[in-house]
Amino acid sequence: METSNLSRPAPVLKRFAGILLNPRQTFEEIVKHPNWGLALFIITLINVVCTLITLPKLKVFMLETLQQEMQTNPALNTPEALHIVETTSLIGAVIGALFIPAITCLVLALLFKLFNAFSGDKQPLRRFFTISVYAYIPVLFTLLIQTIVVSFSAHPDFSAAPSSLYLFFPAGASGFAANLAKQVDIFFLWSLFLAAMGSSILIRKPLRSTTIYIFILWAAYALFIASRTPALT
Amino acid sequence: MQALIAKIPGGKKSLLLLGLLLLIIGLIVFNIYKNRQAASLPVQTKQVESRQMGENVFATGKVQLLDKQEIYAPAPRLVKNVPVKVGQTVKKGQILLELESDNEALQLEQALSTLVEQEAAYAKAFNPDKQSRAIAQAEYRSAELAYQQSKKDVQRQEKLYQSGAASQQELETARQQLAINETAYLKAQYELNKIINGPQGAELEASSAQLKSAQTAVKVARETLGHYQVKAQIDGVVMSAQCSQGELAAVDKPLMVIGNPDSLEVQAGIGEADAVRLRKGQQVKIEAAAFPEKTFKGLVKELAMAAQVTQNNQSQQIEVPIKVAIESKNTGLLPGFTVDMKITTIEPEKRLTIPYETIIEKGNNKYVWRVKNGKAQRVSIKTGLMGDLYVEVLQGLHEKDTVIINPPAKLKNGQAVKPAPPAAKEAAPL
Numbered sequence: 001m002e003t004s005n006l007s008r009p010a011p012v013l014k015r016f017a018g019i020l021l022n023p024r025q026t027f028e029e030i031v032k033h034p035n036w037g038l039a040l041f042i043i044t045l046i047n048v049v050c051t052l053i054t055l056p057k058l059k060v061f062m063l064e065t066l067q068q069e070m071q072t073n074p075a076l077n078t079p080e081a082l083h084i085v086e087t088t089s090l091i092g093a094v095i096g097a098l099f100i101p102a103i104t105c106l107v108l109a110l111l112f113k114l115f116n117a118f119s120g121d122k123q124p125l126r127r128f129f130t131i132s133v134y135a136y137i138p139v140l141f142t143l144l145i146q147t148i149v150v151s152f153s154a155h156p157d158f159s160a161a162p163s164s165l166y167l168f169f170p171a172g173a174s175g176f177a178a179n180l181a182k183q184v185d186i187f188f189l190w191s192l193f194l195a196a197m198g199s200s201i202l203i204r205k206p207l208r209s210t211t212i213y214i215f216i217l218w219a220a221y222a223l224f225i226a227s228r229t230p231a232l233t
Numbered sequence: 234m235q236a237l238i239a240k241i242p243g244g245k246k247s248l249l250l251l252g253l254l255l256l257i258i259g260l261i262v263f264n265i266y267k268n269r270q271a272a273s274l275p276v277q278t279k280q281v282e283s284r285q286m287g288e289n290v291f292a293t294g295k296v297q298l299l300d301k302q303e304i305y306a307p308a309p310r311l312v313k314n315v316p317v318k319v320g321q322t323v324k325k326g327q328i329l330l331e332l333e334s335d336n337e338a339l340q341l342e343q344a345l346s347t348l349v350e351q352e353a354a355y356a357k358a359f360n361p362d363k364q365s366r367a368i369a370q371a372e373y374r375s376a377e378l379a380y381q382q383s384k385k386d387v388q389r390q391e392k393l394y395q396s397g398a399a400s401q402q403e404l405e406t407a408r409q410q411l412a413i414n415e416t417a418y419l420k421a422q423y424e425l426n427k428i429i430n431g432p433q434g435a436e437l438e439a440s441s442a443q444l445k446s447a448q449t450a451v452k453v454a455r456e457t458l459g460h461y462q463v464k465a466q467i468d469g470v471v472m473s474a475q476c477s478q479g480e481l482a483a484v485d486k487p488l489m490v491i492g493n494p495d496s497l498e499v500q501a502g503i504g505e506a507d508a509v510r511l512r513k514g515q516q517v518k519i520e521a522a523a524f525p526e527k528t529f530k531g532l533v534k535e536l537a538m539a540a541q542v543t544q545n546n547q548s549q550q551i552e553v554p555i556k557v558a559i560e561s562k563n564t565g566l567l568p569g570f571t572v573d574m575k576i577t578t579i580e581p582e583k584r585l586t587i588p589y590e591t592i593i594e595k596g597n598n599k600y601v602w603r604v605k606n607g608k609a610q611r612v613s614i615k616t617g618l619m620g621d622l623y624v625e626v627l628q629g630l631h632e633k634d635t636v637i638i639n640p641p642a643k644l645k646n647g648q649a650v651k652p653a654p655p656a657a658k659e660a661a662p663l
Contacts, residue, residue, distance in 0.1 A: 020253065021246045141253075145260050153268035162264040186256075 009033030012042060019137045019194060027131060027198040034130035036105075043101045043133065046140055050147040051097035054158075055090060057150045061158045062089040104139075105132035108192075108214075112199040115213050123202050131198030138190040161185040176226050183222035192218055273651035277638040278604055279588055281630045287581035288618050290510055294501025294557065296521075296570040298492030300467050304330060306482035307460040317489075319474050323465045329489055332482055334461030341454035348447035355444045359431040369425040376414070376421035383411035469493045472568065492568070497559040498534065499572055502543060502552030510578040511536055517557050518575040521566055529561040533576060579618065586623035591636040592616070602637040602644060603630065609637060609650045 010018070010029055016039070018026030051058075062085055109128035116123055142163050150156040160166040165181035166173075196210040203210075314331040317323055361369075390407040393399035427433070432440055469491040476488040499519065503511060517531035535556035543550045557574060559566065566572070591601045592614070603610045614629030630636070637650065644650075 021249055141257055145257055145264065148261050149264040149268065152265045156268050163260050167260070167263060167267065 009035055012038045015039065015134060016042075016137055019134050023194055023197055024201070026134070027194075027201045030130055030134055030198065031127060031202050034127045036126075036130040036133040039130075040102060040105070040133045043136055043140060044098060047101055047143060048094070048097045050143045051093055053147050054150040054156075055093060057153075057156050058093055058158060059086060059090060061156060062086065101133075101136055101139075105129055105136055108132035108135070108195050111214065111217060112195065112203075112210065115199070115210065116203050119203070119205060119209075127202055128199060131202060132195050135191050135194035135198055138187040138194065142185060142187040161188070163187050180222060180226035183225055189218075269649075273607065273649040274609075274641065274644065276602075276604070276609075276640065276644075276650045276652060278635045278652040279591060279638050281585060281587055281626065281632055281634040281636060283583045283632055284586045284620075284623060285581045286584040286586055286618055286620050286623065286625055287577055288510070288579035288620075290503065290507040290576040290578055292501045292503050292507075292555075292574045292576065294499040294555075294572055294574060296559070296566050296568055296572060297498050297500050298472065298490070298494070298568050299496040299498045299558065300469065301472070301490060301492030301568075302466050302469070303487040304463050304489040304491075305487055306332060306484045309484055310334070310461060310482055312476050312478055312480050312482050312488075315474065315476060315478055317471050317474070319471050321471045323469060323471060323491055325465055325468050327465045328462060329465055329471070329491065330463040330476065332461040332463075334458055337454065337458040337461060341451070341458050344447070344450040344454040348444075348451050351444045351447040355440050358440055361428045366428050369421070369428045373418075373421040373425040376418040380411075380414040380418035383407070383414040387411045463489075465491055467491065467493075490568075494567075495562055497564065497566055497568070499531065499557040499559065499574060501555055501557065501574060502541065502550075503555055505540060505551050505553065508536070508540070508553035508555075511553075511555065511576060512578075516577045518577075519557070519559065519561075519572050520575075521570055521572045523567075523570055524565060527564075529559055529564050529566070529572075531557045531559045531561075531574070534558040584618065584625045585627075585630065585632060586620065587614075587626055587630065587636055588623055588638060590638045591640070592624060593640065601630065602640040604635040604637060604650055604652070607649055607651065609640075609644050609646065609648050611646050 010026075010033075015026055015030060018029070063082065106129060109125055109132045112128045112131070113123075113125050116128070142161050145162045149162050150158075160182040163186050165184040166178060169178050169181055192214050193211060196214045197207055199205075199214075200207040200210040310332040312330070313333050315329075316331075317327070317329050323329065387404075387407045387410075390399050390404045394401065394404045431437070470493065472490045472492050472494070473487075474489045475486060476482055482488055499517075511533055513533055513536060515533045517533060519529040519531050521527070521529070533555060537554040540551045540553045543552050557576075587601060592599050593601070598613060599616055600611055600613045603612045612629050615627040617625035617627045619625075635652070637644070
């Protein structure tokens with residue numbers, strides 16, 4: 001059985017399921033067969049499809065946000081400004097859907113590669129990237145929930161992930177605590193944990209060390225974003 | 234626990250999947266619920282309530298003396314005497330002020346002399362003394378005798394002439410003498426008649442006219458003199474005195490004002506729109522800046538039958554003058570004080586009311602946004618009385634209905650709304 005696993009990589013969908021139900025064994029198999037192309041394609045495809053579904057609602061959200069901005073900055077209240085915002089937001093959403101998964105995975109891979117540069121067995125970036133791609137699977141749940149929620153809501157809020165702690169704040173709440181809550185997304189944290197687990201398997205280091213490393217970086221990032229993000233976003 | 238998990242088909246994996254599924258479903262449901270809540274337009278609301286509500290008209294006026302006498306100098310004269318002081322109580326007829334009036338006193342004396350002469354002549358004409366009467370009677374008898382004698386002389390001369398004993402000339406002479414004596418007789422008879430019965434006809438009228446003229450001259454002279462010796466025409470108090478002994482009295486301002494300080498009224502002008510709602514006898518609440526803690530009672534006493542145009546800076550204002558009697562006693566108000574008046578045109582009673590901020594007017598129609606089952610409904614209403622903060626609703630709403638205050642322009646019929654907490658506590662009662 002093990003010989004078979006060594007010779008043939010598991011199907012991508014099986015890996016997807018394994019990541020959720022039996023992550024350690026799945027990552028061990030992925031480390032042996034670091035194929036990420038199809039997985040990233042599927043993830044990107046799901047991301048793009050979900051984005052296209054929510055695009056009309058996103059357009060409404062952007063215009064409403066712009067109208068709120070107009071109250072403090074009347075210079076924005078021009079047809080040209082509206083058109084620019086409408087166009088750029090839609091194009092930006094599609095481009096973002098195409099590249100965000102890959103970029104996120106690349107950043108994660110680079111972070112763990114950096115960690116690997118100072119400790120443990122030296123591994124190529126490609127393997128870290130493959131781990132990051134599969135670790136990205138839980139984030140798709142956020143996307144899925146977002147798509148369903150947006151489809152059923154007249155005035156959806158795109159400013160925070162539907163699975164973040166911001167869910168427990170009143171609508172429109174702002175400030176540091178609210179902004180920090182927006183960063184605390186359970187599926188993203190799950191994804192980080194999976195990436196830490198995969199990386200620990202890859203570089204043969206204790207899970208605790210990679211987990212602490214990545215969560216410290218995430219906490220620093222979240223605090224920075226929370227303190228810098230304007231109230232409206 | 235391990236045993237329990239082992240009994241579940243699929244074991245730990247199924248449990249994980251189930252948990253994940255439940256988590257996703259829970260997040261979806263919670264997000265949709267939250268978005269719907271957030272999508273409801275936050276609005277300020279107010280309940281339709283019954284309130285005591287009447288109708289008032291507000292005006293600002295000046296306090297005036299109800300009974301007063303203002304004294305002006307008829308001509309620039311020196312003040313001779315001021316026998317009263319400000320604040321002194323005076324009685325009707327009491328001398329208040331004397332101005333220099335020597336010429337007027339002289340004119341009165343002359344008029345009085347003329348009157349005495351005229352009265353004497355008139356009295357003499359109607360009540361002649363005995364001597365005059367005796368002389369007149371004697372003259373009458375003498376004239377009568379002469380007249381009778383002349384008649385006899387003429388008769389005798391006629392007989393003599395017919396017998397040829399007298400000439401034509403002698404007869405004519407006798408007839409001329411008869412005519413002269415007849416005239417004298419008639420004159421004496423008239424004079425005697427006049428002495429016995431008094432003057433008659435035109436002579437009587439002339440005598441009466443002369444006497445009346447003399448009396449009028451005295452009256453005029455007395456009144457003219459009275460202008461310079463001013464007396465109180467009412468009982469009251471000297472409210473102000475703008476003169477002193479030895480000063481030259483000005484003619485363009487009152488030298489003295491007397492009146493009853495307990496008998497005051499307010500004079501004010503009311504705009505045309507409000508004036509039509511005023512009636513005599515309506516209750517008035519009066520407030521004065523001088524007594525901010527007090528409210529005085531009054532009654533509308535007089536409404537002018539015509540409006541007046543008042544010029545204010547560059548604008549014209551049409552106002553109906555009114556007078557309000559101050560009923561409260563010992564108010565401390567002084568003539569000239571400015572007061573604010575609240576005239577109750579409709580007595581307060583319980584009425585269904587909504588705030589002004591809830592009403593939207595389009596042409597002649599008025600409507601409000603009512604919140605029912607979390608949704609906004611546009612409701613046409615008819616309004617009645619207009620209060621300070623609230624408007625009476627005659628039709629379209631019921632008590633305890635919830636209406637939106639300052640409804641947003643983008644509000645649509647059936648749109649979900651949620652009451653927002655009030656921005657500030659309600660300020661003042663109706």
